Amino acid sequence: MRRRSFFLGLAGAAGCTRSSAGRLNVYNWSDYVAPETIPGFEAEFGVRVRYGVYESTEEMLAKVFGGNSGWDVAFPPNSFIHPMLRNGLLARLRHEWLPNLDHLDVEFRHPSWDPQLGWSTPYMWGSTGIVYSRRLPLVPRSWADLWDDRLRGRLTMLDDPAETLGAALKKLGYSINSTVPDQLIEAKRELVRQKRLVRAYVNAEVRDPLVAGDVLAAQAWSITAEQAIGASPDLAFVHPGEGFALYADCAVILRESRRLELAHKFIDYLLRPKVAAAAARAVSTATVNGSARAMLPEALQNNAVLYPPPEVLARGEWFQTMPAAAQRLRDRLWTEIKSS
Amino acid sequence: MSRCLAWYAAAAYAFLHLPLLVLAVFSFNASRHTVWEGLSLDWYRALASDSRLIESAVNSLVIAAVSTAAATAVGTLCAYAIWKRRAPLLSAGLYLSLLTPEVVMGVSLLAFFQWLFRFFDVRLGMHTVILAHVMFSTAYVVVVVLARLRTMDRALEEAALDLGAGEFGAFWHVTLPALAPAIAAAALVAFAISVDDYVITSLVAGVDSETLPMVVYAMARRGVSPAVNAVSTVIVAGVGVMILAAERLRKP
Amino acid sequence: MRLERFLFLAPARLLLLALFLAPMAIVAAYSLMTRGAYGGQGLPFNVESYHRLLDPLYLRIAARSLWIAGFSTALCLLAGFPLALFIARAGARKSLYLNLVMLPFWTSFLVRTYAWMFLLRDTGLFNTALLATGVIREPLPLLYNDGAVVLGLVYGNLPFAVLPIFAALERMDRALLEAAADLGARPSATLWRVVIPLAKPGIAAAGLLVFIPCFGAYLTPDLLGGGKSMMIGTLVQNQFTTARDWPFGSAISLALMAIVLLVLALVSRRREGVLL
Numbered sequence: 001m002r003r004r005s006f007f008l009g010l011a012g013a014a015g016c017t018r019s020s021a022g023r024l025n026v027y028n029w030s031d032y033v034a035p036e037t038i039p040g041f042e043a044e045f046g047v048r049v050r051y052g053v054y055e056s057t058e059e060m061l062a063k064v065f066g067g068n069s070g071w072d073v074a075f076p077p078n079s080f081i082h083p084m085l086r087n088g089l090l091a092r093l094r095h096e097w098l099p100n101l102d103h104l105d106v107e108f109r110h111p112s113w114d115p116q117l118g119w120s121t122p123y124m125w126g127s128t129g130i131v132y133s134r135r136l137p138l139v140p141r142s143w144a145d146l147w148d149d150r151l152r153g154r155l156t157m158l159d160d161p162a163e164t165l166g167a168a169l170k171k172l173g174y175s176i177n178s179t180v181p182d183q184l185i186e187a188k189r190e191l192v193r194q195k196r197l198v199r200a201y202v203n204a205e206v207r208d209p210l211v212a213g214d215v216l217a218a219q220a221w222s223i224t225a226e227q228a229i230g231a232s233p234d235l236a237f238v239h240p241g242e243g244f245a246l247y248a249d250c251a252v253i254l255r256e257s258r259r260l261e262l263a264h265k266f267i268d269y270l271l272r273p274k275v276a277a278a279a280a281r282a283v284s285t286a287t288v289n290g291s292a293r294a295m296l297p298e299a300l301q302n303n304a305v306l307y308p309p310p311e312v313l314a315r316g317e318w319f320q321t322m323p324a325a326a327q328r329l330r331d332r333l334w335t336e337i338k339s340s
Numbered sequence: 341m342s343r344c345l346a347w348y349a350a351a352a353y354a355f356l357h358l359p360l361l362v363l364a365v366f367s368f369n370a371s372r373h374t375v376w377e378g379l380s381l382d383w384y385r386a387l388a389s390d391s392r393l394i395e396s397a398v399n400s401l402v403i404a405a406v407s408t409a410a411a412t413a414v415g416t417l418c419a420y421a422i423w424k425r426r427a428p429l430l431s432a433g434l435y436l437s438l439l440t441p442e443v444v445m446g447v448s449l450l451a452f453f454q455w456l457f458r459f460f461d462v463r464l465g466m467h468t469v470i471l472a473h474v475m476f477s478t479a480y481v482v483v484v485v486l487a488r489l490r491t492m493d494r495a496l497e498e499a500a501l502d503l504g505a506g507e508f509g510a511f512w513h514v515t516l517p518a519l520a521p522a523i524a525a526a527a528l529v530a531f532a533i534s535v536d537d538y539v540i541t542s543l544v545a546g547v548d549s550e551t552l553p554m555v556v557y558a559m560a561r562r563g564v565s566p567a568v569n570a571v572s573t574v575i576v577a578g579v580g581v582m583i584l585a586a587e588r589l590r591k592p
Numbered sequence: 593m594r595l596e597r598f599l600f601l602a603p604a605r606l607l608l609l610a611l612f613l614a615p616m617a618i619v620a621a622y623s624l625m626t627r628g629a630y631g632g633q634g635l636p637f638n639v640e641s642y643h644r645l646l647d648p649l650y651l652r653i654a655a656r657s658l659w660i661a662g663f664s665t666a667l668c669l670l671a672g673f674p675l676a677l678f679i680a681r682a683g684a685r686k687s688l689y690l691n692l693v694m695l696p697f698w699t700s701f702l703v704r705t706y707a708w709m710f711l712l713r714d715t716g717l718f719n720t721a722l723l724a725t726g727v728i729r730e731p732l733p734l735l736y737n738d739g740a741v742v743l744g745l746v747y748g749n750l751p752f753a754v755l756p757i758f759a760a761l762e763r764m765d766r767a768l769l770e771a772a773a774d775l776g777a778r779p780s781a782t783l784w785r786v787v788i789p790l791a792k793p794g795i796a797a798a799g800l801l802v803f804i805p806c807f808g809a810y811l812t813p814d815l816l817g818g819g820k821s822m823m824i825g826t827l828v829q830n831q832f833t834t835a836r837d838w839p840f841g842s843a844i845s846l847a848l849m850a851i852v853l854l855v856l857a858l859v860s861r862r863r864e865g866v867l868l
Contacts, residue, residue, distance in 0.1 A: 025547045030558045050547055053558055058833035062447075062543065063464070065632060066454030070463045070547035087632065153733065159819045161834060200736040200818025214714045324627065331835040332649075339653050339822035341779045342681070349678040349689075352671065356696050356750065359707030362717070363699070366710075418604035421597050430601060433608040438801075439852045440616075441808030441825060444845040447832050448615035455618060475611040478604065487756070487797075491763045507596055529755075532697050539811075556700045568706075572699040579698045583691040 024262050025050045027060060027071040029249065032124065034275075034282035041269050047262065064089055064254055072257040073266055078113045078248045079162075079319040081120050090119045091253040097264035100271035105290035111248070112318060121267055122288040124280070125248035126222045127308065127316055128163055129239045131206075131229075133216040140217060142241040143171040147190070152197045154216040156209075159201035161334035162319060163245060164191060167219055170242040176317045179326035188333040192340045201338075210235060223285040226305050230284065237305045239312050246316040248288065360576055367569035383570040393555055393571065400552040403466065403541075404534040407473035412527045414474070415481025416519070420511065422482070423489040434479045445476060446543035453544060464546030472544045473537065477530035484529060488522035489515075623842035633838045641843035650827070650844070654851065657824040660738065660813075661806035664745040668802045669795060671746060672753030676794075677787075679754070680761035690758065693751050705744060705815050712740055712816075736818030744812040749805055753798040760794020761787070796859060804852060824848055 026038075030053035038049050054060045057077055063069045067089065076084060084090050095101060101109075101121065108122040130140045137150055146155060146167070157164050166176040168187035178184060199215060204224050209215040211232045220228070225237040251270065253263045269275060276292035286306040287293055293301060301307065308316070322330065368379050387393060422431060437445075449472050453464060496518070500510040538553040545554065552571075559568045623641050625633040644650075679689045696704060711717045712734040719731040734740060764787065772782045788795075810825035819826075828848065831841030 052547060052550065055558055056833065058836065059542070061836070062450065062833070066450075066457065068454070068457045068463050070465075087628075156818075159814075195820070198818075198820065200820060202819065209713065212713070212715045327835070328627075328837070331830070331837065334834075335653075335822060335827065335830070336649060338819065338826070339649065339656070341783075345674060345678045345681070348674050352675045352750075353692060355747070356693065359704045359711065359747075360696055360699060362707045362711060363703065414603040414607060417600040421600040424597065427601060430605060430608065433612065434604070435856070436616075436849070436853075437608065437612050439804055439849055439856070440612075441804075441828065441845065441848060443808070443810065443825065443829050443832065444619065444848070445615075447838075447841070447845075448619045449611065451618045451622070452611075452615035471611055475607060478607060482604070483797075487759055528694070532694060536697060536701055538700070538702065553700050553702070557702050568700075568703055572703045575698055576695065579695060583688070583695065586691075587688045 022047045023050065024048075024073070024259060024266055025052070025071045026266065027052045027054065027064075027069075027074045029053065029075060030055060032075070032249075032279070032283055034278040037270075037275060037279055040275070041266060044269075045262070045265060049266075064256075067256050069254070069256070071254055072259055072263045074252055074254060075123055075249045076120075076252060077319065078111065078120075078122070078250055079321050081113050081250060081252070082321045084252065085119055089255055091255045091257060091260060091263075093118060093121065093253065093267075094260075094264060097261065098268045098271065100268050103271055103273055103276070103289050103291040105288055105293065108248070108288040113320070114250070120250035120252045121271065122248045123251045123270065124283065124285050125246065125288055126285050126306075127239060127247075128158070128166075128219065128221055128245040129225065129237055129305075131210060131218045131220045131225045131235055131237050133210070133213065133234050134236060135213075135234065136216050140240075141238060143167045144242070145240075146217065146219065147171070147194050147197070149197070151217050153199050154214075155197050156200050156202050156206050156215050156218040157191075157194075157198055158219050158221075159203050161330055162322075163219065164201070164337075165330060165333065166245050166319075167240075168194075170240065170244065173242065176243070176245050177320040177322070179323060181329055184326075184329055184333055188337055191337045195337065195340060207231075222305050223283070226284040226303070229305065239308050239315065241315070243315045243317055246318045248318075360572070363569040364573040364576070367566055367573045369566055369569075383566040384574075386567055387570050387574070390567070392550070393552075396550045396552045396555040399466070399549055400535055403469050403473060403549075403551060404531050407470050407477060407534050408527050408530045410470075410474045411477035411481050411530050412523060415478045415526065415530075416485050416523055418478070419482045419485035419489060420515065422486060434482055437476065438479045438483070442476075442537075442539040446472070446540035449475070449540065450543045464544055464549075466546070466549045468544045468546065469541055469549050469551070472540050473534045476537075476540065477533055480529055480533065481526040484526035485519065485522050488519060492518060619842045619845060622838050623846055625839045627837045627839050632836070641840045642847075644840060645843055645847055653822050653827055654824055654847075656821070657807055658851070660741060660745070660823065661803055661809075664742045664749070664806045665799055665803045667742065668746045668749050668753045668806075669757075669799055672750055672798065673757055673791075673795070675750075676754045676757035676761055679758050680764075686762075690755075693754050697751055701748060702811065704748070705812060708740075708744060708747065709735060709815060712743075735816065736820065738817065738821065740816040741813045741821070744816040745806045745809060748812060749802045752801045752805070756797040756801060757791060757794045760791045760797075764790055800856065800859065803855065807852060808848060 024047055026049055028051065038051050041047075042049050052071065057080060060074055060076065061080070061084075064071060064074060065087070081090075095117070098121070101117065104122065108125075109117070111117075111122060114120050130146065132140050138145065138148060140146060146157075157167070165184065165187050168190045169176055169178050169183060171190060172183070172186055174180075174183045174187070204221070206215060206218045206220060207224050207228045210218055210228045213234075222237070225235075229235045229237060251267045253260065253267070257263055270279070271289060273289060273291035273295055276287050276289035277295040280287035280289075280292060280296060281300065284306075293307070304312075367383055368381070369377060418430070421427065449468075453468050457463065492515070496514055497510045500514045501507070505513065536553060538557055541551050542554050542557070545551065556568055556571060622633050624637045624639065626636055626638065626640065628634045675693070679686055679693070682689055713719070714731040714733075716734070718734060722728045723731065768786055768790070769782060772786050777785070808825045808828075809823065810829045813821060813823045814826055824844065828841055828844050831837045831844060835841075
């Protein structure tokens, strides 16, 4: 028994080598800042930043749900702000500590999920659409085109129930956030019909097969599309005519944080136009920061993949939080689609 | 038949090592994507300067070393006691822990720790990862050591007792040395499992306890990145060298 | 003697109690709770989650997982036995060969899986080679199907099959083999009538150690299967992440373990037990 506690002590010593003063723990999506972003903050404010990354929202949620994960700042998507708030996970934002909020694009100053920006500030946003190869015998313009037999075995859809059900719902003319059981069941039937055309359900990993030419059409996020197109001029992206999904990743401060002021300073730092512009350039995704966007090179500012023109953007729909019953039904339908 | 077996073994080893070869080749690829574009050491250079990677590798090694030591000690003692006289309840428990899928074990441990932390001002960290690793490694150690014990002749211990050694003396001076290879094998299995674990570790790791599989997983999700290939090749080369060295040392 | 036995067993008992039984008790408690409005779990207590399990959809998923896991296990044993036999007869090089079997394990499991995906792709090594030599005209769909999943499962678990079988073969009394030869048996007959029956405990242990991870696997079916077929491991993973339905996920987990226990009970009827 003593041997074990000796080893545990060793381990404890190994783990607690730094004190918590002058420290900030930030939990973000991977590849979501520029290389100089964090070092720049550390240098200017004389603190050490522990920068952790995650690959899925659920991964992050599972950790912070207990209220003692150790993280100060996290970046959930907009549809998770409300649930996190209801579960008491968020700290109120003090705008007097966030002067750079003014740089936010007008679109994002009063978003539907947090109108007063009392709990979150948007960070990056994106949309979902279709990436396709010009070698295809058809040019996809709508979700319905992804049900075309000529795509058989060359098509991938996102491995995300909200996104994939959303595409089917849009194809049928319904809302992405539909909670009507009949509509959802109809969407499920469409997806089961489509399944024999689908090569795989993959998320960001589809980038390499697209570039290599294995996959000729994919439901993908604008960030993935931008990266794929950058690597292969054969590829193009379209926002489907029936409508498409919009999402925004937002910065929040966790209630458990003991470094509220420093956390605010970090978020304020990210809102600086120069910092936001550098991040947007490094990450290939769209920034919510209006002043930063103006600083981007012309080609990037008017990039239709990342910043669709207003008439296209009007067809977009923001994801919303699902009530429990609808979530249950959607999960069940997803299981049915996957196991058919 | 010997020749057939030899040919088959060669094919089996080729099957086992083919992906490793692919990784190694592509770690020298100049291009980011899976199109060959010329030889390059860029990814290895990037590795050397990636502090996050190095830190996570150190974490992985520390966690593996500590948890292996603990699991081997606990498991060996346990296996010995079970060999002397059955302990059905304990065996059943260890069995169950082997049967539990990783995701279930990880989630249950996370839930347990989070419940515990309501009463103590502790957080997830290296200590929780180490505890989790000790948990799932112990059963493997017991299986390996017990298997070896079952082929052992009890007469040896009885002889020691007849010659005046105490119970513990018999264990320490007779059985344990004979068990040494099995204990070493068990430790090696526990170490390999610990170093490679992703599911459970990612669930119970804290802010400062990122391990190598977690970093590799994050890198690999972005697509097959040559930096990941470089890491894997370095690890395999390192372990390969160790194996060859151990082989040399065995033959005086 | 009593004290010594108690002390030897105490650490393991404490470990199991604190880090296995207590957490599993919490999971069992969760399985009887209800999903919170936005995830998590809370009262009231009910058996609704177990009730949901009886749906044919989930029974189908369980059956499918049993089939794939069973098939992969059989293939793994078939592939692992000759290799274990080879190593057991290798003489001085035994540990080298054993270590070579374990070597792939030192790279991340995920990275090895991605390497296989790279090999099996339409533009991957196998298809490129086959196309170049004119054996096929169109690339074969080697990836994103059940075959790829079985391949991945067999590949990932082969060392677990080889090690126990090797251990059993090594302990075998050579005198028995010589006796068989003396009595006029050909090598193949010796193999079939003497070696394999004697190695049965090792084979059974190997089967179990392979079947369990195969049955509960989720990364391999997800990546190599293209996420197109839902296995029970994926289902559990889904409930704890995407669906955030911990009570239901807990119920499935306990059901999963019950199924494995059942398989175990069918396989091991000896007093000593297969592994422990």
